[in-house]
């Protein structure tokens with residue numbers, strides 16, 4: 001942090017007297033300063049060292065201040081430029097600001113004016129540097145885990161603390177709330193962050209394939225096992241294993257899983273050689289495991305093993321105050337990904353985005369924003385591009401036939417999936433990718449909702 005507080009300035013002026021005066025004033029005020037006598041020399045210095053600010057005279061022999069400014073803005077985007085000018089050339093200095101100069105200073109004016117501007121700039125630079133550190137801590141802006149919701153803040157704190165230990169963590173929450181995002185965040189906050197994060201969607205495999213996926217197999221262990229294959233436990237050695245949809249693991253595999261968690265050893269299918277595995281386990285499910293235990297579908301002993309710490313992520317409708325930041329986050333993300341800019345968002349769109357209930361949680365919000373950007377033309381996000389156009393009106397109306405939430409969720413999900421399928425011309429792979437679920441999960445949903 002201390003290192004970041006150093007603000008380095010390069011003074012460029014072909015008049016020795018001015019160079020020295022500026023250097024003296026700046027150093028008296030605690031800035032690290034170097035001087036040089038022209039544009040070309042300044043660029044030479046910039047090649048080897050980084051400066052936060054270049055304070056340059058406008059009119060110089062050889063490369064002038066404007067030319068230097070253009071070069072700096074092109075090559076060194078983190079370096080700001082202040083132009084120093086005489087009265088006669090203020091017009092040119094204003095022009096320089098249009099080309100990216102931070103501001104200009106008129107020779108002969110009170111140096112205090114210049115110091116105030118530099119101090120302002122320094123603060124801005126430090127805010128940006130701090131933000132960069134914060135963003136890199138948060139996985140290079142991959143997720144948006146800033147929250148204004150008190151409960152969610154507490155949950156994030158628990159996750160961060162739990163990350164430092166090696167305890168097994170169970171993440172609960174509806175589909176799309178960000179359970180996998182959370183698991184990755186825990187991994188990145190842990191000492192294992194430089195090792196692999198291995199995710200397995202337990203719902204996506206049949207019983208025998210799931211075992212082979214988790215534990216691996218030897219060549220010829222079963223029909224189709226043409227080659228030896230290491231399992232996900234081995235792949236996660238030293239890192240984190242994330243078992244998504246844990247509630248869907250068949251009972252027989254649960255027994256094996258329990259033993260592996262307790263002993264930290266596995267045997268590949270078709271081998272009785274035991275292999276040590278060192279992994280941090282994070283499980284997630286949207287099922288109510290207590291009910292599954294009562295129904296005999298989930299082992300109680302396994303439940304206690306995997307849930308040393310349980311984190312329950314609230315649905316998006318219970319942390320509505322975060323919706324504006326999430327909308328911004330996804331707009332920024334997709335603007336870059338789709339190389340599209342946004343200059344106007346129709347008010348109706350924003351009203352809808354801010355008031356919608358999001359039964360599909362963050363995943364649905366993300367998909368809506370992506371869709372809006374894909375369909376936008378000339379940078380305008382229009383109401384007519386909203387999915388389920390008119391849904392908001394449904395929310396405004398008085399509800400005549402109140403149904404159980406479960407039924408509503410299913411109906412909404414079915415409608416949404418059908419629209420995505422239509423949009424993807426019933427290309428299952430593409431639709432599954434867009435919905436961020438496996439092909440198998442999508443097949444199951446299509447069958448469940450009778451969509452074909």
Ligand SMILES: Nc1ncnc2c1ncn2[C@@H]1O[C@H](COP(=O)(O)OP(=O)(O)OP(=O)(O)O)[C@@H](O)[C@H]1O
Pocket residue numbers: 142143144145173174175176177178179180181182244284285286362363364366436
């Ligand atoms: N906080 C967040 N920041 C950025 N993206 C998020 C966040 N939460 C969720 N997402 C995005 O929403 C989608 C769903 O997230 P994720 O897969 O983590 O949810 P889930 O709860 O594990 O869902 P499921 O139960 O269906 O597997 C992903 O595309 C993810 O990138």
